[in-house]
Amino acid sequence: MSFMATTANILTLLKYYTSKQKSPFVEYNEFADYLHRYAQHHMSENSDLVVYCGSSYLETLDEELHQLIGKKQIVITSVHNKDHILVLPYLVEHYAAIYRSVESTITVPYPIYSDLPKNCPTSILTQVTALDTIYQFFEKQELNDKVLYSLVFDKGVPSILFPSNIPVSVLVSTALGKLQHLLAKGESHDYFLKKLSISNPGKELSIKSFFAQFVAKPEAALDVIKDTGETFYYWSQLFFFIKQDYTKLKDLTPEDTNILQAVAIAEIATSYYKSKASERQVKNEAFEVLDRLLKNPPYYHSMSDILKMKDPSGVLLLGQYKEDELKAHLDFLTTESQPNELPDLLIFKVSEEEGYFICKDKVMPLIIRLTNDARVLIRESLVKQWYKVLLDFETLPEMKESAAFERCLERELSSCEPILYGLLGSNFLSVIAFDDHTPGRVALFRDGMLVPYSEMLMLSRAEIYSDAKIKLPFWYGLPVISWLMSILLKKPKAKKPVKKPPVKTATRTLTDEERSVEQEKVRKLDTADSFDPKKSRKRELRKAAGEVEKLIVPPESTLDRELESYISEWNDRIGKRNHDNLTEDVNNLIRDYMRKTLRSLRTEAFTYDRIKSLADSLVSSPSMMQIKNHPALKHYIELYMVKLIKNLPA
Template sequence: MLEYGQFADYVHRYAQHHIEENSALESYCTSDYKAVLEAEINGLVADRQVVISSIRNKDYIFVVPYFIEKYNDLFNQIDANISIPFPSINDMPKIVPIDVVTKKQADEIIYGRLDKEELNDRTLYCIVFSKTVPSLIFPSSFPIANLINLALKKLQELMHKEESHDYFLKKLSISNPGKELSIKTFFNKFCANPSTVLDILKNTGDNFYYWSQLCYFIKQDYTKLKDFAPEDITILQSVAIIEIATSYYKSKAAEKLQAQAAFEQLDILMKNPPYYYNLNDIRKMKDKTGIPLLGQYKEEQLMNHLKAKTQESIGNQMPELLIFKVNDGNGYYIFKERVIPLIIRLANDVRILVREALIKSWYNNLREYELLPEMKENAAFERCLEREVSSIEPVLSALLNASFLPVVAFEDQTPGHITLFRNDSLISYSELLMLSRQELLADAKLKLPFWYAMPIVSFIMKLLFKKPKPKTRKDASAALKIQNELKDKESEILKRRDEDDSIDPKNKRRRELRKLAIEIEKEFVPETSTLDRELKGYMHEWNDRIGKQNYENLGEDVNSLIRDYFRKVLRTLKADTFNAERIRRLAESLVDTPSMMKIKNHPALKRYVELYIIKIVKNLPSN
C-alpha cells in the first residue's frame, strides 16, 4: 500500500536524480509530472493491476501483483504444512479494497483453468462457493491442479484421525449394502493417496458415486456446526473444490467414452461401401440414430484419430488406414483391408465400359479404314487400357498406381483373393480387366458391313473413301461420352414424362418425388458412374449364389421384396419428407427383416436397397 501523494513525489525526485541515465524519465521532471503519473496510473487501474482507494481523505495505491505474490507464497506454505488453513475472503485486512480481487464462481474458474491454464501474476481471484461456505482467495500464479491436490490432502488429514476414519467409513458402508469390500478398497486408497483415486476418476469415471457420497457426508456433518473454526472452513472449501473437480473429470471421462464409441462407429462406416472417403465425407458421417458423429468428437480429435490410424502400425505391417490421391488432387482415406475388394469391384464395373468404348471407337476407325496401334500391338493395347481406366475410373487408376499397393497385396490374406502382382510387377491391364485385344477387334469387325470382309472390294473402297489421318486425335474417353449420352437421354425422358403429367394431385406428387429422386441420386452415385452400374456392382457383393440361374433368382427375390415393401410406403410418402436420410432409414428397416437377415453382406445389401428405392421412385408411372 502506497500513499498516492508520497509516491508521486518519490517518482519526481527519482526522475530528477536519474534523468541523465534514462532520458525516458524526462516527463516526470516537469512541473506537470502529477498529470503524467495520473495518466499512467489510470491505465494500470483499467488493466486491474493497481487499485486506488481513499482512506481518511487520502488516496492509496494497492498493487495487485504484490498480493498475488503474497498469497502464492502462502499456498506454497500450505503445501509444506497442510494444517495451515486456506486464505478466506474474511481474512483479508479491512483496509484492503474489495476491488483488489476478481470474483468468480468456483465451477467457472476450476473448469476453465482445468481446460486451459495460463499462469500469470495479473489476477487475484475470489473463488465464490455456496452461501454457507466462505469464498477463497486464490492467486492466478498458482496451478489449479495443485489447489485440488491441497484440498485432497486436507481431507486425507481429516481421515487420518481415527474417529473420523471409522465414522465416515461406516456411513459409506451403511449407505451401500453389499458393497462393503469395494467401499473399503476405495476408502483405503483414498486415505493412503487420494490423488491416485482421483486419477482413476480422470481416466474411467469410476468411483464417482463414492466420491460424491463421501463429500456429501463430510459437508452434512460440518454444516451442522454453529461456529466455524478456520479448520472447519478449510474442510468445507476443500469438499467444494473436490466436488467440482470430480464432476469435471467425470464429464471428461464421459466425453472420452462417447468419442471412443463415435470413432468405433466411424471406423465401421468407413469400412462400408464405397470404401473410400474424402475428409468432407468423413465430417458428414452420422451414427445409427442419424446424429452427426462430428459433435460427439471435436474436429481436432477427428484429425488426431485419422492421423493415428494412418501412422500407427503393428510390427512391420502397414498402418490400418491408407491415403491415396486421384488425378484431380483429391485425397481419399481407405482401410487397408478394403483396398483389394475395392479394386476387384471397380475392375468388374469398369470392364464393361472400357469394352463398349473400345469396340465403338475401333468400329468407327475401321469404317474409315484406319488401323490403330492398339489394334495390332499388345504394348499399345495396354497403354490404351491404362488411359481408358484413368479417364473412366480415376479411383481405380489411383489405387493401381499407389505406392502402398504391393505391400497391401502381399499382406492380403482374403480367401480366394486374386494375384495382382507377378514377378514383383503389377499384372497387365488386359489381365486385370479380362479383355482380349483379338476378341475386341473381332467384335468391332462383326459390326462392319459385309463388304469389309471381302478383300478386293474392301481394298477398292479403302482407296476411294479412306480419309487422310487427322493431325491430332482426341484423347477423351468414349466411355464417358456413352455415359453422358445415357444420362442425357434419361433426363430427357423424365422431363418429357413430367411435362405430360396432368394437374392431378396424385400425378403431381409422383412428379415431385421423381424430381427429388434425381437430386438424391447425386448423393448416392459418384459422378463417374451411373445408378444401374452401382446397382450391378453392389449386387455382385451381396449375391453369393453360384450359377447364373440361382444368382438371378436371388436378385429377383430381393427386388420383389423391395418393391412390395416400398409400395406400402409410397401410399403415404410425401415429397417434403422424402430425402436421403429417409431412404437410409427405409433401407435399414428392410435389411433388418428376417427375410433379409439370411444374406451375409449387410452393408452392401443396404446400399443396394437404397439405390433400388431411388430407381423405383425415378421410374414412378404417371398414373
C-alpha cells in the first residue's frame, strides 16, 4: 500500500496494521514500536510524523488513542494481561464480507453477538432498535466503516450485527431471499400456501398469484407494496404463520433463528413501505383536492391563499403534503405542458410583490365577468364624478379628449379591478385570447395590440358626458344664465399652488361611499339592539359576519357588488323573468336554511369555515342539484349568508 508511506493518521495506520495481521486486535506495545520505527523511516516524506520520533511519542500516541476511544473507533482491552487495541473498522469490514457471502449463498446465517471475537467488549457495539434504525436508513443512510450496529428485534428474536458500510437494501434483499428459500421447498411451499388460502376464502386466485410471485421474485412482490400497499395484508399473514410455527419449537437451530430474523427484517420493510404508500396516497389525494380548489371561486389564488386551503373535512392540506412538495407541484403545473401549448396553471402579477395563480381554462371566463363588473362600476362612478365637476362649472381633460379618456379608464380599471388589470398585462393573455372560443367572448387584441379600454369596456365618452350633463339643473343648459351663474358661483382659484394629497379614483370614491352606507346601516342596527341585553347575540353575530366579509370580499369591492357579480356565474336562465325567479328561489332557500340554523348557531362558531360548511350542505341539497356551476353557487351562498347575518333585523 504505497499511500501508507505518507500518512500520519493513527486510525489509518491501525487499519493497515490489522489488515496485515488479519486480526482486529493490536497489541499496544507492538503497535507503539511499529509506529515509532515507521515515523523515523518516513519522516522525510511527511513532517507530521516527527511527533512520533522523539522520546515522548507515547504521550502523543495516547492522546490520539484517547480521541479515537471517544469517537468509538477503538477500545483498549486487556488480553492475557497485555493492553490490546481493538480496531472497529476492521470488524466492520469483516462483517461486511459476511453479508456479501449471504448475498451469494443465502443459507449463510446473519452474524450475531456470539460471533464476536473472543475478548471483544460489548462497548464496541452500537445497540439500536431494528425498527427505528431500518426506518431511518430507508430515509437516509451514510455508508462508512465507523459503526457496528447490534439490531435489536422485538419478542425475543436474537439481535444481529450490521456493519455501517452495508446498504440497508442488502439487509432486506437477503431477508427476502432467506424466506424465498424456505417457501420454495416442497413441504413448506404447500403448507404455507394452504394456510394462507384457508384464511382468505374466496381469494384463492389472488393468494396463489401473490405466493407464486413471492417465491419467484420476492423483491418484485415487495415493489407492489412500495407502489400501492395492496398486498400488505397477505405479507402480514404469511409472516404471522411462519413466526407462529417457528416460535413453537423448543430448541431453535441456527437455521430456525435465521428464519425468525429474516421475518423480523421483512416485517419492518413491508411496514415501512406500506406506511410510505399510505402517505403517498394521502398526499396524492390532497393534491387532487388542491387542483380542484384552484378552479373554484375566486379563480385566482395567491401563495398565501393556497397555503391556507383545506380539504372537505376542514383539515389543512398543508400537512398532508410538505411545503417543498407543494412548491414542486405548483412548479410542475406552471411549467409542464404539451408542445406549443400553455401549462394548465399560469401566474400573473398585480404588483411587483403580489402574484396569483390561475387555471388556464378560467382566464377568459374571469375576464368576461370582471369586464362586465368593471363596465357598470366605472360608468356609474364617472357619471357621478363628472356631474359634480360640471356642477362646479369645471371640466376635466377626459371629458373632451379621447387619449385622456383612455388614460382615465386605465386608471379607474387598475383601481377597481386590479385582478383584471393584471390579467390584461400578463404575457400569456394574447395566446389564450387567440385560442378562445368562449360564448360572448371579448375581443381583446387587434393587430397584436390590446384594444383601447373604451372598446374593451364598451364605454363611450360622449354618452357618459351626456348622462352627467342631463342630471344638471335645467338652467345649466341656458347659455346666458349659465354664464352669469358661473361667475357668481364658481370658486376662485388659489393664488399659490397648494400641494394636495393624491385624489382617489372615481370608482374608489363610489365604493367607499357604498361601504360607508353599509357600515352606517349595521351601526344603526347595533345601536337599536344595544338597549336590550337579550339582543347582544345579534350584535356579536353581525360583528362575526363583518370579519368573514373581510376574508371573502376583495378590498376594492363591496358585498352587494360581489353578490351581483356571482349571480351571472351560476344563473344561466334565459329571459329576465326566468333569471330573476331563479335568483329569488335560491335566495329564499338560503333564507329558510339560515332561519333554522340561527336557532342553534353560537356566535363564536360563526367563522368562515362554518360558513363554508353550511354552504356545502345547502349546495348539495336536492333543491340545488339542477344548477350546474356549483363552485360559483357555493361562493354566492357564502356571500349571501354573510349579508343575511350582517343585516339581522333589530
